[in-house]
Amino acid sequence: FIFVVKNNQERTVQLIAHRGANNIAPEHTITAYKKAIELGADFIEIDLRMTKDGYLVSMHDDTIERTTNGKGKVSNFNLDELKKLDAGSWFENRYKKETIPTLEEIFETFGKKTNYYIETRLVNNEPIMEEKLVKLIEEEGLQDQVVIESFSPDSLKAIHRIDKEIPLIQLIYPDKMLEVDEKEIKNYAIGVGPYAPKVDREFVERMHKAGLEVDVWFDRKNEKEYMKKILSYDVDTVFTDYLENTEEILSRE
Numbered sequence: 001f002i003f004v005v006k007n008n009q010e011r012t013v014q015l016i017a018h019r020g021a022n023n024i025a026p027e028h029t030i031t032a033y034k035k036a037i038e039l040g041a042d043f044i045e046i047d048l049r050m051t052k053d054g055y056l057v058s059m060h061d062d063t064i065e066r067t068t069n070g071k072g073k074v075s076n077f078n079l080d081e082l083k084k085l086d087a088g089s090w091f092e093n094r095y096k097k098e099t100i101p102t103l104e105e106i107f108e109t110f111g112k113k114t115n116y117y118i119e120t121r122l123v124n125n126e127p128i129m130e131e132k133l134v135k136l137i138e139e140e141g142l143q144d145q146v147v148i149e150s151f152s153p154d155s156l157k158a159i160h161r162i163d164k165e166i167p168l169i170q171l172i173y174p175d176k177m178l179e180v181d182e183k184e185i186k187n188y189a190i191g192v193g194p195y196a197p198k199v200d201r202e203f204v205e206r207m208h209k210a211g212l213e214v215d216v217w218f219d220r221k222n223e224k225e226y227m228k229k230i231l232s233y234d235v236d237t238v239f240t241d242y243l244e245n246t247e248e249i250l251s252r253e
């Protein structure tokens, strides 16, 4: 939690380590998550992709070239092929032993030591990762420690059909802010995830009035510019790419 002082009152905001502590370690690796937990993140964020043989792995892009020494789509590889790749030296040579983690491996490594903010995506336009995801959460007994986010209402609704208790966040595309239907979202989700530059006080108040929490994400480039303003709107949760100095950002006038 970070503390925000407003009108002499302290309140807390939850911090999500975006892709782990991705500014000091290669994103979506066990080391990036470990550092995020050490630095006090409330949640580690995990972007899910599905391998050809149906395993859930953590990777932001749908292709592997930016963050590994391989080339091609995640969905064209079996897990054992992906596991041979170096997922760290693109960031710094000393991370060359990092591999693409499976969701199961992440859960088994950190268990109840942290909370997990997990983004689902459609695979070939179909919600096919959801059943596996819920099964893994239940097997590990982590129902109280996860939040699932997605831009896809179909994906979130698929999860809701399987388990009504898992908290869901409807991500909002920056150009779709005017189309947000809070009553409809409230049917399956506990909150919305908009992009910081598009958020104003009125939007946050409207969502809160509808009983939805507001979890805000940034671009690495504009986080420092928008963080203070966003927190002054009483949002509930913020993503951060700068975990180690968020408190410094907050104390800067």
Ligand code: G3P
Pocket: 060, 119, 171, 217, 218, 239
């Ligand atoms: O997806 C919303 C949030 O997770 C931030 O964006 O680019 O990491 O998917 P990105």
